Amino acid sequence: MEGVMSHASDLNLKATELRLGLPGTDERDDVESVARNNKRALPESANDSGSKGGKSIDHENAPAPKAQIVGWPPVRSYRKNNLEAKKTETETGMYVKVSMDGAPYLRKIDLSIYNGYAELLKALESMFKLTIGDYSEREGYKGSEYAPAYEDKDGDLMLVGDVPWDMFMSSCKRLRIMKGSDASGLGCGV
Amino acid sequence: MDPDQSEDSPSNSANSHGPTQPQSPFPDEVLEKVLSFIDSRKDRSSVSLVRKDWYNAERWTRSKLFIGNCYSVSPEIVARRFPRIKSVTLKGKPRFSDFNMLPRDWGANVHSWLVMFAKVYPFLEELRLKRMTVTDESLELLAKSFPRFKALTLSSCDGFSDNGLKAIASHCRNLTELDIQDSVTDDVGGGWLSCFPENFASLEVLNFSSLNCEVSFDDLERLVGRCKSLRVLKVNDSITLDQLRRLLVHAPQLMELGTGSFMQELTPRQYEDIESAFSNCRNLQVLSGLWEATSLYLPVLYGACASLTFLNLSDVALQSSEFAKLLVHCPNLRRLWVIDTVEDKGLEALGSSCPLLEELRVFPSDPYDRHHRDGVTELGFLAVSRGCRKLRYVLYFCRRMTNAAVVTIVQNCPDFTHFRLCIMTPGQPDYLTNEPMDEAFAAVVKTCTKLKRLSVSGLLTDLTFEYIGKYAKNLETLSVAFAGSSDWGMQCVLEGCPKLRKLEIRDCPFGNAALLSGREKYEMMRSLWMSSCNVTMKGCRLLAREMPRLNVEVIKDEGNDDGQADRVYVYRSVAGPRRDAPPFVLTL
Numbered sequence: 001m002e003g004v005m006s007h008a009s010d011l012n013l014k015a016t017e018l019r020l021g022l023p024g025t026d027e028r029d030d031v032e033s034v035a036r037n038n039k040r041a042l043p044e045s046a047n048d049s050g051s052k053g054g055k056s057i058d059h060e061n062a063p064a065p066k067a068q069i070v071g072w073p074p075v076r077s078y079r080k081n082n083l084e085a086k087k088t089e090t091e092t093g094m095y096v097k098v099s100m101d102g103a104p105y106l107r108k109i110d111l112s113i114y115n116g117y118a119e120l121l122k123a124l125e126s127m128f129k130l131t132i133g134d135y136s137e138r139e140g141y142k143g144s145e146y147a148p149a150y151e152d153k154d155g156d157l158m159l160v161g162d163v164p165w166d167m168f169m170s171s172c173k174r175l176r177i178m179k180g181s182d183a184s185g186l187g188c189g190v
Numbered sequence: 191m192d193p194d195q196s197e198d199s200p201s202n203s204a205n206s207h208g209p210t211q212p213q214s215p216f217p218d219e220v221l222e223k224v225l226s227f228i229d230s231r232k233d234r235s236s237v238s239l240v241r242k243d244w245y246n247a248e249r250w251t252r253s254k255l256f257i258g259n260c261y262s263v264s265p266e267i268v269a270r271r272f273p274r275i276k277s278v279t280l281k282g283k284p285r286f287s288d289f290n291m292l293p294r295d296w297g298a299n300v301h302s303w304l305v306m307f308a309k310v311y312p313f314l315e316e317l318r319l320k321r322m323t324v325t326d327e328s329l330e331l332l333a334k335s336f337p338r339f340k341a342l343t344l345s346s347c348d349g350f351s352d353n354g355l356k357a358i359a360s361h362c363r364n365l366t367e368l369d370i371q372d373s374v375t376d377d378v379g380g381g382w383l384s385c386f387p388e389n390f391a392s393l394e395v396l397n398f399s400s401l402n403c404e405v406s407f408d409d410l411e412r413l414v415g416r417c418k419s420l421r422v423l424k425v426n427d428s429i430t431l432d433q434l435r436r437l438l439v440h441a442p443q444l445m446e447l448g449t450g451s452f453m454q455e456l457t458p459r460q461y462e463d464i465e466s467a468f469s470n471c472r473n474l475q476v477l478s479g480l481w482e483a484t485s486l487y488l489p490v491l492y493g494a495c496a497s498l499t500f501l502n503l504s505d506v507a508l509q510s511s512e513f514a515k516l517l518v519h520c521p522n523l524r525r526l527w528v529i530d531t532v533e534d535k536g537l538e539a540l541g542s543s544c545p546l547l548e549e550l551r552v553f554p555s556d557p558y559d560r561h562h563r564d565g566v567t568e569l570g571f572l573a574v575s576r577g578c579r580k581l582r583y584v585l586y587f588c589r590r591m592t593n594a595a596v597v598t599i600v601q602n603c604p605d606f607t608h609f610r611l612c613i614m615t616p617g618q619p620d621y622l623t624n625e626p627m628d629e630a631f632a633a634v635v636k637t638c639t640k641l642k643r644l645s646v647s648g649l650l651t652d653l654t655f656e657y658i659g660k661y662a663k664n665l666e667t668l669s670v671a672f673a674g675s676s677d678w679g680m681q682c683v684l685e686g687c688p689k690l691r692k693l694e695i696r697d698c699p700f701g702n703a704a705l706l707s708g709r710e711k712y713e714m715m716r717s718l719w720m721s722s723c724n725v726t727m728k729g730c731r732l733l734a735r736e737m738p739r740l741n742v743e744v745i746k747d748e749g750n751d752d753g754q755a756d757r758v759y760v761y762r763s764v765a766g767p768r769r770d771a772p773p774f775v776l777t778l
Contacts, residue, residue, distance in 0.1 A: 071289035072671065073557045073587060073614045076372065098566070104739075166486045167455055 265306035286443035299550035308335035329354030341367035352379030426446025449479035469493030478502035514539035537570030541577025616672035655679035659686025680704035702729030
């Protein structure tokens with residue numbers, strides 16, 4: 001950042017910089033007025049390469065959210081809206097409640113941070129200090145006290161692991177760690 | 191436009207008033223017949239300047255009208271000059287309106303044009319509008335005034351709703367094309383689709399992909415079923431995969447397809463069915479849509495990709511691996527639009543899989559850097575340039591770039607006609623050397639002699655503009671933001687680029703001297719846009735006074751210094767100042 005700043009002064013860009021105020025007013029006035037009026041690009045951005053908005057000049061205050069410049073980057077609004085809408089899903093994560101039979105309160109986890117069942121089960125094991133055992137299509141979770149189940153979009157209680165991960169992610173509404181004995185009825189095995 | 195408005199009919203041209211012209215060696219009928227074969231706008235323009243009888247023959251034989259700036263001419267002037275028009279293309283707002291830089295209700299309303307066309311061109315068949323405001327009232331007028339009307343394209347237009355489209359669907363009996371691209375209109379409502387009459391079967395192009403509405407699938411299916419000549423179908427994301435499958439079964443002949451949403455849980459049987467429906471589309475050249483497509487269902491497309499030349503993935507944020515797998519099936523790709531979530535790795539795969547690529551557009555998934563995603567860098571661009579030597583059009587949004595990379599890229603691909611590089615942080619230097627990006631664009635203009643369009647970004651001094659003025663002899667459109675050091679930069683461009691037609695500038699230290707240096711040039715250009723620069727009202731008034739054939743319009747920001755001209759739009763016009771300007775547009 002410093003290298004950039006000194007370079008800027010070599011070019012004497014300050015002499016030609018865009019300013020909102022009259023010549024002679026100091027920098028801080030400009031920062032404040034831009035903070036109020038979000039319509040124009042911050043003058044310093046022309047020679048303050050690498051910074052966004054007025055953040056780098058604003059030493060004293062807490063880092064403000066980056067000032068958004070109108071119409072920049074030049075991306076069409078409908079395209080932005082599409083992506084923003086999709087992004088807020090991943091932005092806020094896919095949080096689902098996790099209950100464990102016998103535990104007094106529930107936990108919440110973000111499904112979107114896991115890449116598959118293995119990671120999810122490991123996280124559950126760690127969160128609840130238990131072992132879950134091995135999954136098989138025929139017999140469900142063998143060799144453990146607990147089995148992970150989930151409630152899907154239709155409200156049905158399903159065994160975790162039966163459907164592809166992507167499908168699970170989009171249909172899982174909440175998780176429930178069931179005691180092994182209660183879960184045996186959910187196994188795919190006959 | 192030639193301001194000489196002759197109303198002579200062709201047979202009278204030999205006896206026209208004014209200085210007598212030597213007898214033409216051709217009878218007018220012959221001249222007209224010959225000229226009727228000329229389609230090119232530029233050729234027709236040249237023809238009309240040869241002599242008066244050629245001017246007349248040309249105006250009587252012109253059937254296609256192109257107006258690049260709706261305010262450069264008036265409906266009256268057009269109607270007087272051209273009596274036999276069947277196809278009209280009209281463009282309205284300056285391009286920066288796409289990025290919210292123009293207030294609403296700025297203008298470019300098509301209505302007064304339609305009123306004139308209804309009077310003078312009853313046999314109008316085609317209307318292509320871009321960045322214009324189109325109200326329901328206008329669409330109703332259109333639907334009822336032209337019995338032979340066939341093709342409507344609305345690109346980046348706003349102002350209409352379900353009602354207007356209903357009128358089109360109900361009354362245009364001969365409609366072959368309804369193409370709505372990048373609609374800026376809010377919730378439209380989907381009832382219009384059900385208004386096509388039961389016996390209506392002439393549709394060849396139907397695109398409603400950018401409309402936020404739900405249509406009746408049954409009506410859509412029936413419509414697609416009876417339109418045997420349908421070659422372009424682009425639906426919106428209200429259409430599911432399974433519904434799409436049913437449409438494809440009716441229309442395997444499609445050449446361009448915009449899918450609906452891929453967000454659906456398919457049974458294995460459904461998966462197979464849709465896979466086979468896609469495989470039956472052997473003529474598919476263009477594919478778009480694919481909302482929410484993930485690695486789970488992308489493979490259903492593979493069978494339809496062999497003849498694909500244009501793949502538009504700009505509505506689906508793919509990761510590099512699924513993107514790479516898809517590309518393997520698209521060896522004939524010439525155009526690709528993609529989101530930067532594919533990252534450099536994805537672009538490397540592109541370089542290996544698609545050697546015929548001519549156009550690449552990479553859009554940012556995170557334009558405001560809220561999530562600090564990597565996106566693409568100079569490495570991805572380099573990789574594409576190594577594998578795709580025929581590249582001639584690029585639009586590239588990135589967070590970092592180097593001069594060296596761009597130099598290499600244009601050495602690999604010297605045939606660029608459109609080079610639009612957007613380094614998203616304003617005024618950012620070469621991230622390795624911290625130097626300005628001047629040398630990058632110097633290389634572009636020196637190496638790419640066919641360059642017609644250029645967008646520059648990053649930290650740039652006047653040197654960049656000196657290079658542009660010196661080398662970019664074919665440049666027609668230049669976009670500049672947060673760049674330059676002084677008036678000199680802009681002056682270099684205005685003095686140097688003989689073919690410049692559109693110049694759009696924002697947030698640059700260019701002032702009145704630069705603005706005024708181009709005064710004569712602006713008459714040879716379509717338009718100039720300058721916003722948040724150093725231009726003042728005084729400078730604009732001077733320009734307006736000295737150049738009466740230019741319209742100089744200023745929009746001021748609220749609460750800013752009175753002397754500043756915040757947004758300036760300058761364009762040549764034979765129609766004089768706008769009569770429909772809203773109060774915030776000051777015509778000087």
